[in-house]
Amino acid sequence: MQKMKRTYFDWAATTPPFPEIKDIIAQAPFGNPSSRHREGKEARQELETARRRCAAVLGVRPEQLIFTSGGTESNASVLQSLIVRNGTAAHSAAGLLYGAAEHPSVRENAEILKRLNIPCLPILPERDGTVSLEAVLNTLEQARERNISVRMLALMAVNNETGAVTDLSAITQAVRKLPGPAIHIHADLVQTIGKVPFSIKDSGVDSAAISAHKLGGPRGIGLLYLKRPIPLLTRGGEQEWALRPGTENVAGALALAYCLEWLAAKDALEAHYEQAARRMERLISELHQLGGCTLIPQDREPRDRRFSPYILQAAFPGIPGEVMVRSLDDSGIAISTGSACSTGKTERPVLKAMGIDADTAFCAVRFSQGWNTTDEDIETLLGALKTIRNSL
Amino acid sequence: MTTYLLKLGELTLKGGNRQEFEQILKRNLTTMLKGTRAVINCTQGRFFVHCEMDRESQVEAVLDRLIGIAGWAKARPCDKTVEAVLEACTAEARTLAAAGIRTFKIEARRADKSFPLDSYGIMRAAGDAVCEAVPELQVDVQNPQQIISVEIRERAYVYGLSHRGRRGLPVGSAGRGLLLLSGGIDSPVAGYLMANRGMRLEAIYFHAYPYTSEEAQKKVHKLASIISQYALPVRLHTIPFTQIQVRIKQRSPEQWSTVLLRMAMMDAAGRLARRNRIHCLVTGESLSQVASQTVENIQCTESTARLPVFRPLIGTDKEETIRIAREIGTYETSILPYEDCCVLFSPAHPILHGHIDEAKALYESLELEDLLEEALRNEKIEKCTGEDADLTI
Numbered sequence: 001m002q003k004m005k006r007t008y009f010d011w012a013a014t015t016p017p018f019p020e021i022k023d024i025i026a027q028a029p030f031g032n033p034s035s036r037h038r039e040g041k042e043a044r045q046e047l048e049t050a051r052r053r054c055a056a057v058l059g060v061r062p063e064q065l066i067f068t069s070g071g072t073e074s075n076a077s078v079l080q081s082l083i084v085r086n087g088t089a090a091h092s093a094a095g096l097l098y099g100a101a102e103h104p105s106v107r108e109n110a111e112i113l114k115r116l117n118i119p120c121l122p123i124l125p126e127r128d129g130t131v132s133l134e135a136v137l138n139t140l141e142q143a144r145e146r147n148i149s150v151r152m153l154a155l156m157a158v159n160n161e162t163g164a165v166t167d168l169s170a171i172t173q174a175v176r177k178l179p180g181p182a183i184h185i186h187a188d189l190v191q192t193i194g195k196v197p198f199s200i201k202d203s204g205v206d207s208a209a210i211s212a213h214k215l216g217g218p219r220g221i222g223l224l225y226l227k228r229p230i231p232l233l234t235r236g237g238e239q240e241w242a243l244r245p246g247t248e249n250v251a252g253a254l255a256l257a258y259c260l261e262w263l264a265a266k267d268a269l270e271a272h273y274e275q276a277a278r279r280m281e282r283l284i285s286e287l288h289q290l291g292g293c294t295l296i297p298q299d300r301e302p303r304d305r306r307f308s309p310y311i312l313q314a315a316f317p318g319i320p321g322e323v324m325v326r327s328l329d330d331s332g333i334a335i336s337t338g339s340a341c342s343t344g345k346t347e348r349p350v351l352k353a354m355g356i357d358a359d360t361a362f363c364a365v366r367f368s369q370g371w372n373t374t375d376e377d378i379e380t381l382l383g384a385l386k387t388i389r390n391s392l
Numbered sequence: 393m394t395t396y397l398l399k400l401g402e403l404t405l406k407g408g409n410r411q412e413f414e415q416i417l418k419r420n421l422t423t424m425l426k427g428t429r430a431v432i433n434c435t436q437g438r439f440f441v442h443c444e445m446d447r448e449s450q451v452e453a454v455l456d457r458l459i460g461i462a463g464w465a466k467a468r469p470c471d472k473t474v475e476a477v478l479e480a481c482t483a484e485a486r487t488l489a490a491a492g493i494r495t496f497k498i499e500a501r502r503a504d505k506s507f508p509l510d511s512y513g514i515m516r517a518a519g520d521a522v523c524e525a526v527p528e529l530q531v532d533v534q535n536p537q538q539i540i541s542v543e544i545r546e547r548a549y550v551y552g553l554s555h556r557g558r559r560g561l562p563v564g565s566a567g568r569g570l571l572l573l574s575g576g577i578d579s580p581v582a583g584y585l586m587a588n589r590g591m592r593l594e595a596i597y598f599h600a601y602p603y604t605s606e607e608a609q610k611k612v613h614k615l616a617s618i619i620s621q622y623a624l625p626v627r628l629h630t631i632p633f634t635q636i637q638v639r640i641k642q643r644s645p646e647q648w649s650t651v652l653l654r655m656a657m658m659d660a661a662g663r664l665a666r667r668n669r670i671h672c673l674v675t676g677e678s679l680s681q682v683a684s685q686t687v688e689n690i691q692c693t694e695s696t697a698r699l700p701v702f703r704p705l706i707g708t709d710k711e712e713t714i715r716i717a718r719e720i721g722t723y724e725t726s727i728l729p730y731e732d733c734c735v736l737f738s739p740a741h742p743i744l745h746g747h748i749d750e751a752k753a754l755y756e757s758l759e760l761e762d763l764l765e766e767a768l769r770n771e772k773i774e775k776c777t778g779e780d781a782d783l784t785i
Contacts, residue, residue: 320736326602392602 004332007380011214012160012191012311012368013336018216018262021255025218028251034239043250050253057260058193059201060225066240067253070222071190072105074209075154077224077244078186079109080233082118082152094151095119097139099131100353101161103188106154107349119148122353123155128297128306129164129354131155133171140178149181156188157203158196161350161366162296163311165196172204184230190214190222194263196308197273200225212256215263216371221252263371272371277309279369279378284312286382292316292389296356296364313351315364316385319392324365327392331384336366394448395469396455397541397551398439401462401559417460417562423624424454440467455555457622459588460562467551472507472544474517480550481518481540482525488538488552495532496522496552500542507544514542558588563623566590569702570665571619571674572657573597573612573628575730578676578705580615580722581713585704586674587623594670595619595626595776596661598633603737608730610785617780618722630772631660636763637737643758647743648751650684651692655755659696660764664771672700678713679706683742692751721781728785 008016031039033047048062055062068074085094098110100122110120123139125131136153143150153175157168172185187205192198194215200208208225212218229243237245262268281302287293296313300306316324321337328335337348351361367381400414418434421441425432428450430443439461443451448466455464468484470476481498488496500514509517518540519531543549571583573595583593597612613628620626633656640652661673677685684693694701705713717723 318736320603322605323602323736326605330602 007333007377009333009335009367009369009373009377009381011370011373012366014213014219015216015370016372017213017218018259020258021216021218024255024258025251028254031250033248033250034237043248047248047250047253050250050257053257054223054253054260057257057264058225059199063241064225064227066224066226066244067248067256068222068224068244069220069249070213071103071188071209071211074207074211074222074224075103075105075186075188076109077232077234078184078207078209078230079106079113079152079154081230082113083116084231084233085151086116086118095121095143095148096152096154097121097123097136097143097150098154099123099125099156099166101125101129101131101159101164101350102154102156103160103190106156106188110154119143119146121148121150125159125164125354127355128299129159129162129350130306131166131171133167133174136171136175140175150183151181152184152186154186154188156191157198158189158191158308158311159350160191160311161348162313162354163191163308163368165306165308168198168205169203176204191308191311194260194269195273195276195310197269206230212252212259215256215259217255217259218252221249221256223256273309276369276371276373277303279373279375280309280312282375283367283378283382286378287314287385290382290386290389292318293385294360296351296360297354310369312367313364314367315360316389317360317363319363319388321363321365323392324363324388327388328381328384331387333381333384335368337364393469394443394445394451395467395549396441396443396451396464397467397549398441398455398458398464399462399557400439400460401557413460413562413565416565417458420460420562420564420624421454421458424458425451428454452555455557457558459558459560459622460565460590461557462559463557464555465551466554467543467549470548470550472504472548474509477514477542477544477548477550478518478521480548481542482522484540484550484552485522485526485529487554488540489526489528491554493538493552494528494530495535495537496529496540497531497533497536498522498540498542500544502544504544504546507548514544518542558622560588561590563587563590564592566592567672568592568594568670569672569674570661570668570670571595571626572661572676573616574676575608575612575615575726576676577710577717577723577726578678578681578713580619580676580726581716581720582674582676582702582704583619583626584622584716584720584722586702587619591623591674593619593623593626593674594629594668596629596631596664598657598660599630600634600637600737601632603634603637605730607728607785610783611725611728611730613774613776614725614780614783614785615722616776617778617783618720618725620776621778621781622720626776628774628776629664630774631664631767632770633657633660633767636760636767639758639760639763641737644754646739647741648746648754649737649739650742651689651746651751652755652758653737654684654689654693655696655751656758656760656764658693658701659760660768662697662699663764664768665699670699672702673697674702674704676705676713677703678708678710681710683744686744688745688747689743691748692746695748695752696755725785730785 029043031043033044051062114120123135184206187208189208190211193210206227210223212221232243284302294315348361428447430451433440468480470480498515498518500511502511540552569591571593573579595616616626616628
């Protein structure tokens, strides 16, 4: 049987790896960077080279970067640091504010914190999915009224389901000006770095999460940016300044450095961004012509700086999201109904938080493209959508 | 070599048919033991299974799933000397006492007449030996909690019946039924219960791709495979039903769509059953559990079946059904989140007490004849065996 040509529109879930990654991993030194022999030293050197390369692209200092297993771990470890911070104190606990439309690695860890009596308040997104400064300040005010001392704010710069871009710089600047104890600001940058213009340094955030496999890299490697070291929960070794114990993934670190240099460097990023924006403009315009498609949010423009051009959420009323995924899959096109981490669950918490009604959410799907997506891919997708709309 | 003894239960009540039932049981056991290199020995109304020691767990798993036996036990084989037999009896008695048994009696059979004690002598000597060695146990010849059996054959065997069997009648002794398998909790249990009455099953599943997923179909395949561990290999007929669902959605009042869909399913199942010489349909319906299972709606859905419809769960509480589902191992698969019917086709307010005449008229107006025949022509048939019971979905 001839293999069907596949068209991939699920780049927000994971991306096809750069072909060079295989060789980078194969050629990476095998030694344990903590060993004192030559093999170990060689590995240590390569690991630090990788860190310096990542830092150079991201515009931060190497010692501010910790290699982790990926975005989920980076997000979770920052949130869990509140457990260390609170210790066993039962009162005046340091609380958390987090976006109601965050990735499960933030939302579900907030649930854990709640069970440990650490107060956590969700910030509702606007109807377009972004988190406004006003909403942050209002939630802070609510916390103050309830005598919660907020010590951490966790938000994503680009929403993984809708592509909504939150202006983290503005929020950081305003929050910094508030009186009272400092608030640690954590940014989930998994859908941001290498895709949407963003400067970690200029944004002023205190920590950030980055994942390699969303950037053409392998699974199991990512970064945690820490402006200043904070006490984290995990213990078990001196690796990564004892902040992330466990033998370091040198091969993964080298692969990640490679991906960042390719995608996060300013020129490449801007060029890719412009191409993606152009393709997204076409996709949205033609979806309007096709009819029977509701963009989420509805007022998203073909070219809209409020959204990442890499991600589009849209509903086809009358066709359940899952059915659309299966039908497109049969036509050789891969998409998803939302966060891959939420697949199998019928609820769509992110859309619910945006105030999208249940019927529309039920029929919603996510199209996400990448640096390799072509105009032809967009055409293939539109053709298939047309056929499916007519047959179902 | 390990020896197991099987005790036949209800079979013994079947008078003249007994031999036939035993033959079916033996055939089933042979099928289920395939690959274990176990040997079945059937003499004088007793089933013995002999296997290598390293196959014990496989054989015991089969005996645990075999329908048609009252119980089974691992026999203690020993030398044909009085001392060895008495020692085996006291060892068995200790096991029983540890399991909380307080009264017993000894039964003995001496097939090998060269053994120095006769049956009565064995019973007396073993009874005395047990009472002395295990003071917790008392003899009760009228109504013992447990019987310790001694058989003197080519070797001596001692056993107490320590494992309860599934009882019921051997699968294949009570005709054939077509199980409407949905992927939920109820229908696999209904199938198992009918198998437990000796029915040989085939299964039918209505697949509405792309409205229902491939995972839902795999789930049904897995469920049929789990049932087949008890009920012998099950032929699963998958019928593509999308066109019929779409027709119902297009042509009928929304509130009626579920009842009409079930009428169409019964219609298709009835046709398939008759063509395959299957005598009845089996469903997991339980009275008033959901809207389509009220007595009025069951009257509507049954009207298209044209065969007897068996509903072993009709008066069963859901908790009891779940208990059985857990026990036979279908529950964990049934609750996987792959729906067998897209909510797109489920009305928000389904009709609760449909009138049979109205149902028939609506059903007629759907003009499903051609679509049903086409769906049946495109059926996919799979043989589900226990090998797929561990299928990853």
